[in-house]
Structures are given as C-alpha cells and as structure tokens.
Amino acid sequence: GENVEQHPSTLSVQEGDSAVIKCTYSDSASNYFPWYKQELGKRPQLIIDIRSNVGEKKDQRIAVTLNKTAKHFSLHITETQPEDSAVYFCAASEGGSARQLTFGSGTQLTVLP
Amino acid sequence: SQTIHQWPATLVQPVGSPLSLECTVEGTSNPNLYWYRQAAGRGLQLLFYSVGIGQISSEVPQNLSASRPQDRQFILSSKKLLLSDSGFYLCAWSADYNTGELFFGEGSRLTVL
Numbered sequence: 001g002e003n004v005e006q007h008p009s010t011l012s013v014q015e016g017d018s019a020v021i022k023c024t025y026s027d028s029a030s031n032y033f034p035w036y037k038q039e040l041g042k043r044p045q046l047i048i049d050i051r052s053n054v055g056e057k058k059d060q061r062i063a064v065t066l067n068k069t070a071k072h073f074s075l076h077i078t079e080t081q082p083e084d085s086a087v088y089f090c091a092a093s094e095g096g097s098a099r100q101l102t103f104g105s106g107t108q109l110t111v112l113p
Numbered sequence: 114s115q116t117i118h119q120w121p122a123t124l125v126q127p128v129g130s131p132l133s134l135e136c137t138v139e140g141t142s143n144p145n146l147y148w149y150r151q152a153a154g155r156g157l158q159l160l161f162y163s164v165g166i167g168q169i170s171s172e173v174p175q176n177l178s179a180s181r182p183q184d185r186q187f188i189l190s191s192k193k194l195l196l197s198d199s200g201f202y203l204c205a206w207s208a209d210y211n212t213g214e215l216f217f218g219e220g221s222r223l224t225v226l
Contacts (some may be wrong), residue, residue, distance in 0.1 A: 009154065032213045041201065043217040044157070089156055098145065098207035098215045099164075103156040 002027040004092050006104025014078050014112050021107045023090035024072040032096035033066060033073045036089045037056065044089060048075070069070075080111045115140035119204040119218035126225055132177075132191040134221050136204030138186065144206040147215065148179055148188040151201040160202075163187060199225045 003026040013019045023033075034049035050057045050064045050073065057064050063082075066073040074093075077084055090104040119136040126132060138144050148160045159172045161179035169179050175197050180188045187204060204218040 004156075006156070034213055036215075043219055044215075045217070046214050049213060091157075093213055096213050098147070098205075098213050099159075099162050101159070101213070101215070103158075105154055105156040 001093060002030060002092055002100075002102040004090060004102050004104040006090050006107060008107060009105065010108045010110070012110045012112055015078055015080060015082060017110075019048075019075075019077045019080055019084070019109055021075045021088055021109070022072060023092075024070075025092040025102075026071065027092070027094055028068075028071065029091040029094045032093040032101075033064070034091050034101070035062075035064060035075050036091070036103075037086045038089065039086045047088075051105050059065070077109075079093070080109075082111050082113055085109055085111045115206075115216065117204065117206055117216055117218045119202075119221055121221060122219060123222045124224070126194050126223065127162065128196055128225055129193045132189070132194050132198070132223070134189040134202055134204075134223075136187045136189075136218055138187075138206045141185070141206070143184060144208065146181060147205040147207070148177075148189045149203040149205060149217075151203055151220070157203070158203065161189070180197055194223075194225045196225050199223055 006023045031052035033080050037047045038042040038044040063076045087106045089106050092103045094100045116139045146163045149157045163181045202221045205215040
C-alpha cells in the first residue's frame with residue numbers, strides 16, 4: 001500500500017517569512033495530492049490539491065509543487081501570518097478518490113509575531 | 114449547502130463499556146462516508162468507509178465496528194472499549210467515489226479510563 005512521509009513534524013517561522021512542508025510517497029500510481037489544514041480545535045479542511053498532470057498549483061499565498069519522478073510534493077506558504085498557524089497534513093491517493101487517501105503524520109506550523 | 118455533524122464532542126468511558134459515535138450528513142444524497150482516527154504525531158488513519166446503506170469496508174483490524182443504517186447516517190461502535198481506543202475520531206464525507214475532497218465533522222474526543 002501507499003506510504004506517505006511528511007517533514008518536518010514541527011516548524012516555526014517569523015511572521016512574513018516563507019514556510020515549506022515536504023512529503024514523499026511510495027506508490028508511483030498515486031495521482032492526487034491534497035493538503036489539509038487543521039486549526040487548533042477545529043476540523044481539517046482542504047486548502048489546496050494537485051493532480052499528477054501538473055507540476056505546480058498556486059492559490060494566493062499558498063502553492064504546491066509535485067515531482068513525480070522523485071515522488072515528492074511540497075506545500076509552500078509565503079508571507080506567513082499568525083492565522084497560518086495550524087497542523088498541515090499532506091495526503092496521496094491512487095486513482096484520485098478520497099477512499100484511497102493516505103495521510104502524512106502532520107506538521108505543526110507556528111508563525112511567530 | 115451540505116453540512117456534517119457528529120456527536121458527542123467529548124466522551125469519557127470506562128474500559129469494557131460500549132461506544133456509539135454518530136455522524137449525519139445533510140444537503141446531499143448517497144455520500145461516501147468515512148471514520149478516521151487522529152492520533153498525535155500519526156496523522157489521520159482511515160478506519161471504515163461506506164459507499165452506501167449497509168455497505169461497510171474496514172481498513173484496519175480493531176475493536177471497533179461501523180454501521181450505516183440510513184443513507185446519511187454513519188455510526189462508530191464498540192461492544193467493549195479498550196484503553197487503546199482513546200483518541201480523536203473524525204467522521205467525513207465525500208461527494209463521489211472519484212472525488213478526492215473530504216469534508217470532516219467536528220470530531221469526537223474519546224477518553225477510555
């Protein structure tokens with residue numbers, strides 16, 4: 001089955017700096033890679049996703065890059081703000097369905113004022 | 114719009130007691146339904162998923178079971194709780210088998226003493 005490794009487990013950045021979270025996956029058949037954000041005490045919510053037919057996707061201050069050859073993908077947050085503080089989960093899915101999502105272990109991002 | 118609710122939000126139960134967590138979805142029909150467990154530092158682990166009434170698939174062997182008595186109702190149960198069942202349980206739904214986005218409930222914090 002799929003195995004998703006996520007690093008780092010914790011990340012602290014100064015407000016305004018960039019943050020990068022990296023994930024690797026094992027199953028070359030995986031073709032859907034979402035990122036979920038979970039604020040303290042709240043439910044996880046999808047913030048961005050990418051499919052294997054593109055290498056990069058941006059949405060305002062967040063972007064995701066995918067390297068299928070190396071089987072890794074990354075979340076980039078620029079100009080970080082205190083409200084970006086949360087746990088971020090990456091995931092990978094073979095076939096693109098939610099049923100087959102395998103999640104990473106999560107990254108606790110803290111944006112320091 | 115679609116909403117998902119699960120309850121209770123917190124539960125403290127003695128070892129050996131039964132468990133019932135309930136989840137309902139509104140505003141959609143025939144959703145795919147999921148139960149996840151979130152353990153600290155271990156991401157989101159899929160426990161059960163259901164593509165229709167009475168159709169339950171288990172992803173990991175465990176002390177828990179799931180049922181789907183109605184189209185938009187998903188129940189997580191146990192006859193006798195173990196200490197290791199403590200954790201944060203999340204119900205989720207997705208619109209289509211091939212759609213990747215998951216919509217999570219608020220979560221249920223279970224403590225087994």
